């Protein structure tokens with residue numbers, strides 16, 4: 164048996180830079196109320212959302228990603244040609260193949276970086292971060308770009324009271340690279356496929372393409388509805404509140420710290436009541452800064468954590484070197500939590 168030389172990576176990995184892109188169009192709750200029987204007060208009090216961003220025709224998944232990633236690369240202070248891999252987490256890139264990551268890697272000016280998409284719903288950022296850390300430490304890439312990007316407005320049924328107000332568009336990105344100290348803790352992650360039906364696409368693409376119009380969901384004007392994301396709101400809410408606080412605590416334990424050691428908490432921005440409930444269950448001390456970016460960004464799935472991280476750093480609510488707990492959870496159902504040092 165031939166002796167294979169082992170690959171050589173960095174001792175540890177860290178997030179070196181972060182960037183975000185929010186589409187220019189800001190959509191207030193009033194616009195959502197044109198299609199559903201609800202109120203601004205109900206949406207604010209039940210979800211925390213006041214406005215969200217919807218992408219225009221030019222703000223494609225690739226274009227938003229390039230904007231966010233360009234900022235993350237500049238923030239990391241490296242040249243794009245040193246990026247060895249581009250990992251894009253999205254559920255709203257509409258071409259089955261090729262992956263959008265290759266187009267993004269090319270547009271950013273990387274030197275033929277490895278590039279691929281992953282599908283892990285609202286846990287996508289944590290999944291990408293875990294892969295990136297592995298690549299840097301194992302040595303297959305010196306710097307890895309992790310992008311979470313969504314155009315969920317394309318997959319929202321504006322006549323569905325349970326979801327019309329929830330989703331937004333945007334892109335968030337981080338650069339992960341070598342570190343002398345541990346700066347990304349162990350990931351606590353997993354899936355619960357027995358709950359796969361609680362968040363799903365209304366109609367799979369193949370059925371949408373082949374079924375008779377009369378068999379497909381129709382809007383109030385009688386037109387066939389484009390497939391959208393649907394969810395059992397209460398079931399997801401209960402799961403997030405009860406199970407995800409446990410996962411968050413496990414991530415703190417795995418990193419060998421307590422909530423007293425935390426500076427920042429960046430949960431997936433799904434619902435402000437889920438965030439508040441987790442803060443309570445985890446008994447986070449007063450000094451911990453909590454991301455509540457959902458108010459003006461809505462739920463942007465894989466993009467929500469890096470977008471919230473970028474905003475906290477940009478506004479000075481969090482600072483470089485702070486210790487942050489990040490946790491994503493959503494369709495699958497899937498989840499991923501880890502403790503990181505902020506760039």
Ligand SMILES: CC(C)(COP(=O)(O)OP(=O)(O)OC[C@H]1O[C@@H](n2cnc3c(N)ncnc32)[C@H](O)[C@@H]1OP(=O)(O)O)[C@@H](O)C(=O)NCCC(=O)NCCS
Pocket residue numbers: 199200201202205206209210285324325326328362394395396397399400403433434437462492493494
């Ligand atoms: C969607 C969500 C905000 C709905 O809130 P909720 O409190 O669970 O709402 P419910 O569906 O139980 O409905 C409660 C009441 O509000 C009404 N309601 C539902 N949608 C409404 C709307 N858009 N506007 C006004 N009233 C509404 C219902 O008809 C119901 O009325 P009733 O009590 O008279 O029957 C909430 O379930 C949620 O955030 N779930 C998790 C979402 C999430 O995180 N998804 C993504 C995971 S990544």
